[in-house]
Amino acid sequence: MTKPEVIIIGGGLAGLCCAMRLSESEVPCLLLEASDAVGGRVRTDVFDGFRLDRGFQVFLTAYPEAQRVLTSSALRLRPFYPGANVFYEDKFHRVADPLKRPLDSWRTVFSAVGTLGDKVRIGALRQRLQQQSIESIWNAKERTILNILSTEGFSPTIIDRFFRPFWGGVFLDPALHTSGRMFEFVFKMFAEGDVAIPEQGMEMIPRYLAQQLKPDTIRVGAWVRHIEDQTITLASGERLSAPNIVVATDGTTAYQLLGGTVCPPPQAWRAVTTLYFSANVSPLSEPVLCLNGEGKGLVNHLAVLSDVSPAYAPSGAALISVTVLGNPPIPDSELKDRVKTELKRWFGIRPVRRWRHLKTYRIFQAQPEPLVTREPPKLRDGLYVCGDFRQNASINGAMESGRIAAEAVLKDIRREMVMVEAAP
Numbered sequence: 001m002t003k004p005e006v007i008i009i010g011g012g013l014a015g016l017c018c019a020m021r022l023s024e025s026e027v028p029c030l031l032l033e034a035s036d037a038v039g040g041r042v043r044t045d046v047f048d049g050f051r052l053d054r055g056f057q058v059f060l061t062a063y064p065e066a067q068r069v070l071t072s073s074a075l076r077l078r079p080f081y082p083g084a085n086v087f088y089e090d091k092f093h094r095v096a097d098p099l100k101r102p103l104d105s106w107r108t109v110f111s112a113v114g115t116l117g118d119k120v121r122i123g124a125l126r127q128r129l130q131q132q133s134i135e136s137i138w139n140a141k142e143r144t145i146l147n148i149l150s151t152e153g154f155s156p157t158i159i160d161r162f163f164r165p166f167w168g169g170v171f172l173d174p175a176l177h178t179s180g181r182m183f184e185f186v187f188k189m190f191a192e193g194d195v196a197i198p199e200q201g202m203e204m205i206p207r208y209l210a211q212q213l214k215p216d217t218i219r220v221g222a223w224v225r226h227i228e229d230q231t232i233t234l235a236s237g238e239r240l241s242a243p244n245i246v247v248a249t250d251g252t253t254a255y256q257l258l259g260g261t262v263c264p265p266p267q268a269w270r271a272v273t274t275l276y277f278s279a280n281v282s283p284l285s286e287p288v289l290c291l292n293g294e295g296k297g298l299v300n301h302l303a304v305l306s307d308v309s310p311a312y313a314p315s316g317a318a319l320i321s322v323t324v325l326g327n328p329p330i331p332d333s334e335l336k337d338r339v340k341t342e343l344k345r346w347f348g349i350r351p352v353r354r355w356r357h358l359k360t361y362r363i364f365q366a367q368p369e370p371l372v373t374r375e376p377p378k379l380r381d382g383l384y385v386c387g388d389f390r391q392n393a394s395i396n397g398a399m400e401s402g403r404i405a406a407e408a409v410l411k412d413i414r415r416e417m418v419m420v421e422a423a424p
């Protein structure tokens with residue numbers, strides 16, 4: 001390939017979107033990815049014919065940055081039902097999005113999950129956020145989710161039975177102490193589009209991005225050990241140089257490569273555990289998220305992914321994904337049994353007993369704290385950084401930070417070209 005003008009370290013969504021933006025402007029770049037494929041935290045394993053995302057996650061079709069870089073038809077997105085089933089007092093209660101499913105919503109107006117007033121308040125919050133621009137959400141004063149929900153007047157019942165498992169599951173924080181700006185942004189995204197998964201797994205997202213790049217742009221199995229000035233040293237000892245380097249790793253690695261003075265590390269990481277089970281028959285038969293509204297137990301939420309996209313399971317089988325928040329200090333063998341015991345109350349003893357455990361993923365570094373930072377990408381001339389930890393911890397935040405870093409590089413390259421042309 002032509003000698004790269006830019007070397008990007010890390011092939012997650014941030015690094016890929018950075019490479020895409022540079023390629024759009026025909027700036028030659030080389031992306032170095034340490035692992036065996038691109039995707040970073042968005043990967044899917046094929047196991048026994050099942051597609052197992054590395055941790056349950058979903059794509060929101062309203063994400064503006066994703067709309068810029070992805071073609072939803074290429075991902076063949078499969079939507080979830082716009083609402084949830086909340087398990088409480090031995091049965092499921094339906095909570096439906098009042099605008100997308102008005103009839104369902106009306107039918108469940110007096111369900112045990114919240115008061116009529118709560119449902120009116122959900123509609124009002126939805127309307128307020130739909131009218132507000134994304135920029136004004138980010139520029140608002142920071143509050144916690146709990147603070148916003150209390151100020152809006154939601155009852156403790158709906159907070160504990162619905163918001164806590166739902167938003168606790170989105171932000172891996174059942175205490176709801178997460179950034180209210182992040183909550184309002186994601187709430188707006190839920191309101192303005194679908195919650196979906198790509199037909200063949202979440203990894204279709206990074207794969208699609210990689211396909212938009214020239215084949216020799218990406219090198220996998222290239223673990224960067226050291227950066228000095230404009231030279232990178234790989235674990236193999238190979239050295240590579242470029243006038244511009246973009247570090248697009250996770251925040252902790254970026255800090256290790258760059259040092260604290262130029263790049264503050266995430267203060268902490270939020271963890272999550274996803275267990276996959278197979279069954280002969282789906283316990284749900286509809287693409288709906290099920291929440292634990294009881295305020296106790298290990299399970300936070302469950303979805304039958306093959307009901308959302310049948311390609312997640314081989315024919316004649318169902319794929320069940322169960323999410324436990326954090327990293328429970330219980331061995332995997334015991335965890336799967338305890339999760340099944342809990343779910344026997346949800347779906348009956350006999351069917352759950354037949355479920356086969358496929359795999360457990362413990363993701364220690366799922367989301368960096370704080371979830372919202374919005375830090376500029378340029379560290380010094382020729383050195384830039386991007387990733388969800390520089391913008392916000394989401395698919396959209398990672399993609400956006402990659403594009404912003406690329407635009408900072410492009411601005412500097414153009415400025416240098418003008419200076420060279422102007423020189424006597």
Ligand SMILES: Cc1cc2nc3c(=O)[nH]c(=O)nc-3n(C[C@H](O)[C@H](O)[C@H](O)COP(=O)(O)OP(=O)(O)OC[C@H]3O[C@@H](n4cnc5c(N)ncnc54)[C@H](O)[C@@H]3O)c2cc1C
Pocket residue numbers: 009010011012013014015032033034035038039040041042054055056057058059222223224225248249250253272363365366367386387388389392393394395396398
């Ligand atoms: C379980 C889970 C659930 C989630 N759920 C959602 C969700 O539902 N919706 C949502 O919007 N977001 C969700 N997220 C967050 C979202 O996936 C991340 O914010 C986003 O993928 C981060 O992308 P990134 O490119 O910033 O970082 P990463 O994905 O971490 O990419 C960094 C890349 O750098 C590579 N790398 C690291 N060190 C080196 C090195 N030394 N040399 C070369 N390469 C290196 C890594 O291998 C990796 O590929 C979830 C995340 C997880 C883990």
